[in-house]
Amino acid sequence: MPETREETEEPIKQRKNGLYPGVSDELAENMKTGWADTELRGLEPIAQAGHTAERRAALSARFPGERLVVPAGNLKTRSNDTEYAFRASTEYAYLTGDQTQDGVLVLEPRPEAHGGHDATVYLLPRSDRENGEFWLDGQGELWVGRRHSLTEAEQLLGIPAKDVRELTAALGEATGPVRCVRGHDAAVEAALTDKVTAERDEELRVYLSEARAVKDDFEIGELQKAVDSTVRGFEDVVKILDKAEATSERYIEGTFFLRARVEGNDIGYGSICAAGPHATTLHWVRNDGDVRSGDLLLLDAGVETHTLYTADITRTLPINGAFTDLQRKIYDAVYEAQEAGIAAVRPGAKYRDFHDASQRVLAEKLVEWGLVEGPVEKVLELGLQRRWTLHGTGHMLGMDVHDCAAARREAYADGTLEPGMCLTVEPGLYFQADDLTVPEEYRGIGVRIEDDILVTEDGNLNLSAALPRRSDEVEDWMARVKQD
Numbered sequence: 001m002p003e004t005r006e007e008t009e010e011p012i013k014q015r016k017n018g019l020y021p022g023v024s025d026e027l028a029e030n031m032k033t034g035w036a037d038t039e040l041r042g043l044e045p046i047a048q049a050g051h052t053a054e055r056r057a058a059l060s061a062r063f064p065g066e067r068l069v070v071p072a073g074n075l076k077t078r079s080n081d082t083e084y085a086f087r088a089s090t091e092y093a094y095l096t097g098d099q100t101q102d103g104v105l106v107l108e109p110r111p112e113a114h115g116g117h118d119a120t121v122y123l124l125p126r127s128d129r130e131n132g133e134f135w136l137d138g139q140g141e142l143w144v145g146r147r148h149s150l151t152e153a154e155q156l157l158g159i160p161a162k163d164v165r166e167l168t169a170a171l172g173e174a175t176g177p178v179r180c181v182r183g184h185d186a187a188v189e190a191a192l193t194d195k196v197t198a199e200r201d202e203e204l205r206v207y208l209s210e211a212r213a214v215k216d217d218f219e220i221g222e223l224q225k226a227v228d229s230t231v232r233g234f235e236d237v238v239k240i241l242d243k244a245e246a247t248s249e250r251y252i253e254g255t256f257f258l259r260a261r262v263e264g265n266d267i268g269y270g271s272i273c274a275a276g277p278h279a280t281t282l283h284w285v286r287n288d289g290d291v292r293s294g295d296l297l298l299l300d301a302g303v304e305t306h307t308l309y310t311a312d313i314t315r316t317l318p319i320n321g322a323f324t325d326l327q328r329k330i331y332d333a334v335y336e337a338q339e340a341g342i343a344a345v346r347p348g349a350k351y352r353d354f355h356d357a358s359q360r361v362l363a364e365k366l367v368e369w370g371l372v373e374g375p376v377e378k379v380l381e382l383g384l385q386r387r388w389t390l391h392g393t394g395h396m397l398g399m400d401v402h403d404c405a406a407a408r409r410e411a412y413a414d415g416t417l418e419p420g421m422c423l424t425v426e427p428g429l430y431f432q433a434d435d436l437t438v439p440e441e442y443r444g445i446g447v448r449i450e451d452d453i454l455v456t457e458d459g460n461l462n463l464s465a466a467l468p469r470r471s472d473e474v475e476d477w478m479a480r481v482k483q484d
Helices: 025-030 049-062 090-096 150-157 164-173 186-191 198-211 217-239 241-246 249-263 276-280 325-343 353-368 376-382 471-483
Strands: 067-071 077-079 104-109 117-123 161-163 178-180 272-275 296-301 313-318 422-425 428-431 445-448 451-456 459-462
Touching: 049 090, 049 104, 049 117, 049 150, 049 198, 067 090, 090 104, 090 198, 104 164, 117 150, 117 164, 150 161, 161 164, 164 186, 178 198, 217 241, 217 249, 217 296, 217 313, 217 451, 217 471, 241 249, 249 272, 249 296, 272 276, 276 296, 276 428, 276 445, 296 445, 313 325, 313 445, 313 471, 325 353, 325 422, 325 428, 325 445, 325 451, 325 471, 353 376, 353 422
Parallel strands: 067 178, 117 161
Antiparallel strands: 067 104, 104 117, 272 296, 296 313, 422 451, 428 445, 451 459
C-alpha cells in the first residue's frame, strides 16, 4: 500500500498560500489539464430503484410534515491512516440503494397544502481537479477510485442529488420538526443538536426496523442469491477439509470468504468455523483451532450480496465424512427439533411458535437420554434444557443478519408471522468440554443446523434446501462433493 505523498516525496517548493505544501505551482497547473471527459451518460436506474421509492413514500406517510435525515455513515479508522472497508448503514441503503460513504438522505416536508416530502440524497461529488483534491487528498479519486458524479447518481438512484459538503450548514438553518437516524454521522448529528430529541429519533429507527420485516419481491430474490452463493461456499469448504486438517480453522474461513468476495460484496457476519470443542462456543470467530478427523465442524456462515442482503446458514459436518454413533444421535435430535420448528413457520402463527416447537423436541431428547430429570413439561417450564440449548431458535433475516433488531417486542418476538417475512430456524445442542453433568463422551460436542425460511401465503419455503440436512444425506453429499 503506498504511503501518502508527504511521506514518499521530498518537498519540491513551498507553494505560497497553497493548500498543499511541497507542490510546485508548475506541477499543480500541470495536473489540472489534459484529462478526458469520463462522465457516464444514459445510465439505467438500479434494479431496486422502484422499491426504494415505495419505501420512501411509506416513510413520508408515517411522518408527515417532518424533516427526516438518514445518513450512510463515515469511514472508521482501523489503525493509524488505514480504514475499515466501508459498509453503508442499513437504513440508508434500504431507502436509497446507494452505498457510498458520507451520503445522507433528507426528506424535506412539502408545504402543507401539497403534502408528502421531497427526497434529496447528499453525496460527495467527483473529485475536484481544479484545486488538486483528486490526487493530493487521501480520499481523492486517484487514491481510492472514481466516484459517481451527482448527475450520474441521480440517474442511478432516481433521487435528486446535491453536494453533501453543503448539508450541515443547511441543516443548521432548518426549522420545524426533525428526526435523524443516529449513530452513523457525528457531523450531521452535531448540526441537529438543538432540533432533535432522542425519543423522536428512536421512533424513526424503530419504524425503519419494522418496515423491513416483510420483504418485497426484490428482497426475496436477493436473499435467494445470497443463499445460493452460500451453498456453493459450503461445497468449497467440504472440498478442502483435508487441507484444513493440515493447517487450521482459518483455512476454512479463508475458503468461504473467497466465495463471498467473488460472488457477493462480503461475508454478512464473521464466519463461525468451529471444529471439535469450539463448536460449543456459540460465536466462535477466532477460527484459529485445529481441524481433526473424527471431530465435527460447525460452520455458520453467509454470503452478503452486492445489495447487502445476507444469508445465514449452519451445517455441522463430520470432518472425515462419517458421523460416529454418538455424534449421529445428537445430530439427529437437533435435526428432528429443526423439522418441528420449520413446520411451525406459517402465516398467522405466533413468532415464538417455531422456537417452542424446537425446544420441546430437544427437552424430550435430554429427558430420554437421562441428562435432565422429567417430566418434559417441568423441564420446559423451568427452562432446564437451556443449559444445553442456550440460545433462541432463530431471528429475522435481511440486510442485517439479525434484521429488524430495533423493532418493538409486540411487532417482533410477541408478534405474528406474515407472508414475506424471512427468518432462520437454528436449534442446537452444546455439551461443554468441562460440563461434569453429562457423560464424558458427550463433552466437547456441539451441533447446530440452521436454514433460512421464507413465510409464504400457505406455509413456508426453505430457501437453503439445496444443502442437505439429514445425517445420512449429509454424508452422501460430502462424499459426492469431494469426488467432484
